[in-house]
Amino acid sequence: MNIEGYEFPEGLYYDKNHFWGRVEGEVVVMGMTDYAQKMAGSIVYVGLPPEGKKLVQGKNFTKIESGKWLGKVFAVVSGELAAVNEELEKKAKLINEECYGKGWMFKIKPENLDELKNLMTDPETIRKWLKAEIAEHGNK
Amino acid sequence: MTTQLQFDEKRRKAITQCSRCGFCRAVCPIFDLTKRPITNARGKMILLKEVMEGKLPVTEGVAQALLRCTTCMNCTVNCPSGADPQEVIKAARKDMVAMGFSNLFEKMGEVVEKYGNIYGEQERHDWGHKKGSARYALFVGCVGTYREEESVEESIRLLDLLKVDFTMIDEVCCSGVMEDVGYKIKGELARQNVREFQKTGAKTLITTCPYCYRVFKEHPSYKELGLEVKHITQFLKDLDFGLTTDKKVTYHDPCDLGRHAGIYDEPREIIRKIAPNFVEPRRTRENAMCCGSGGGLRGSYPEDSIEISRNRLSQIIEETGAEILLTECPSCLHNFKNARLRKQKIEIYNITEFIGQLYQERNKKEVA
Numbered sequence: 001m002n003i004e005g006y007e008f009p010e011g012l013y014y015d016k017n018h019f020w021g022r023v024e025g026e027v028v029v030m031g032m033t034d035y036a037q038k039m040a041g042s043i044v045y046v047g048l049p050p051e052g053k054k055l056v057q058g059k060n061f062t063k064i065e066s067g068k069w070l071g072k073v074f075a076v077v078s079g080e081l082a083a084v085n086e087e088l089e090k091k092a093k094l095i096n097e098e099c100y101g102k103g104w105m106f107k108i109k110p111e112n113l114d115e116l117k118n119l120m121t122d123p124e125t126i127r128k129w130l131k132a133e134i135a136e137h138g139n140k
Numbered sequence: 141m142t143t144q145l146q147f148d149e150k151r152r153k154a155i156t157q158c159s160r161c162g163f164c165r166a167v168c169p170i171f172d173l174t175k176r177p178i179t180n181a182r183g184k185m186i187l188l189k190e191v192m193e194g195k196l197p198v199t200e201g202v203a204q205a206l207l208r209c210t211t212c213m214n215c216t217v218n219c220p221s222g223a224d225p226q227e228v229i230k231a232a233r234k235d236m237v238a239m240g241f242s243n244l245f246e247k248m249g250e251v252v253e254k255y256g257n258i259y260g261e262q263e264r265h266d267w268g269h270k271k272g273s274a275r276y277a278l279f280v281g282c283v284g285t286y287r288e289e290e291s292v293e294e295s296i297r298l299l300d301l302l303k304v305d306f307t308m309i310d311e312v313c314c315s316g317v318m319e320d321v322g323y324k325i326k327g328e329l330a331r332q333n334v335r336e337f338q339k340t341g342a343k344t345l346i347t348t349c350p351y352c353y354r355v356f357k358e359h360p361s362y363k364e365l366g367l368e369v370k371h372i373t374q375f376l377k378d379l380d381f382g383l384t385t386d387k388k389v390t391y392h393d394p395c396d397l398g399r400h401a402g403i404y405d406e407p408r409e410i411i412r413k414i415a416p417n418f419v420e421p422r423r424t425r426e427n428a429m430c431c432g433s434g435g436g437l438r439g440s441y442p443e444d445s446i447e448i449s450r451n452r453l454s455q456i457i458e459e460t461g462a463e464i465l466l467t468e469c470p471s472c473l474h475n476f477k478n479a480r481l482r483k484q485k486i487e488i489y490n491i492t493e494f495i496g497q498l499y500q501e502r503n504k505k506e507v508a
């Protein structure tokens with residue numbers, strides 16, 4: 001679905017830190033939303049922590065950078081870091097190119113899938129939230 | 141408003157001095173990456189000669205070509221004709237802006253003026269350290285504050301451990317970087333820093349950033365400073381730390397500290413005290429390859445910047461086999477840490493940060 005000019009595919013879970021999650025078998029895949037990657041600009045670095053790191057929903061666990069911007073990456077669910085997208089090590093720009101596809105960032109082995117209820121899926125809810133974000137942070 | 145590139149006597153001489161020998165190609169970090177002639181000094185000197193002789197019009201393409209330089213000075217120190225291409229390039233950048241070819245750093249200038257730092261961070265960082273009067277005043281700069289916070293915290297902790305009587309100030313960006321990317325230093329920010337320093341009554345300004353060091357020492361906007369200016373390695377070199385590491389350690393010379401400021405020995409004096417197993421990379425001192433972060437390249441061509449850093453890091457690892465890479469520049473530190481691959485196990489620190497960690501390790505052992 002296109003919301004305010006940004007792609008927000010259906011079937012994903014979205015948090016208010018601008019990350020998305022998708023259940024894939026026993027893991028939750030996460031990445032950055034289209035709005036966030038456009039606002040960030042050309043991404044040049046993502047910190048890739050070691051597998052096994054314990055994550056807490058809504059807490060930041062690594063960094064992401066474009067030329068002059070530094071941001072935090074927040075876990076969409078609590079659990080253990082199962083995998084990182086190693087392609088991002090030399091080509092962090094994949095996040096800009098395919099933020100919902102090849103630019104996925106991390107896979108998390110979730111502690112409790114009930115936590116997904118804390119995330120947004122309803123288009124109207126996402127629209128209201130995104131409009132407020134655009135009003136505060138601007139548009140690209 | 142200037143309507144054309146200015147070719148004063150000094151610049152004409154530099155451009156015509158270039159014999160097109162191409163020695164600079166062997167040491168240019170961007171040419172090393174791209175293999176494109178326009179990206180290195182020789183290519184830019186040919187370009188500017190064509191413009192000077194009226195054979196080439198000034199275009200956006202020329203402006204962009206001039207941005208693709210880290211101003212590392214490796215070309216300058218290796219030029220057999222004695223030319224200084226990076227000075228010519230910086231001057232030409234200013235002319236391009238004056239001619240209406242503004243670049244992305246115009247926006248950065250607005251950000252610096254509004255927020256007092258190059259990143260637009262709205263909250264000033266509080267290090268929790270004394271701000272008042274002291275013998276020494278410490279300045280850490282934007283990159284250390286907003287990108288390598290942990291390193292700066294360790295440096296502050298080290299100075300406290302060594303019982304140095306120092307104060308910090310409510311810093312704003314030294315803003316010298318604007319001069320390298322086509323614009324002018326922010327005079328009001330410089331005056332603000334000078335006022336804050338003078339309020340401390342300090343005799344010496346110590347900075348952890350080689351670029352800020354150069355700006356405070358050299359730029360006319362800081363001529364009223366009234367304080368001796370030292371890079372932290374100059375300050376610490378005569379101290380005895382009383383601890384060592386047996387790890388294999390190497391050192392990367394930051395361009396702003398080495399080639400630009402001539403400070404090569406002081407960091408090494410410190411490292412030799414703490415690391416008996418110190419090994420130099422093959423390209424070292426005035427021949428050190430650039431990390432890719434200078435001259436505005438991290439902002440204008442960030443992917444190139446990180447690739448250059450990756451190349452330099454790989455070179456260092458291959459040549460030295462070191463376990464620890466030390467430098468003393470927040471920009472080099474940050475670029476290397478961004479560039480490091482997961483499979484590369486080398487640890488990277490600023491010297492002061494590393495010494496601070498050695499103290500912490502020793503204290504932990506003593507407690508245990």
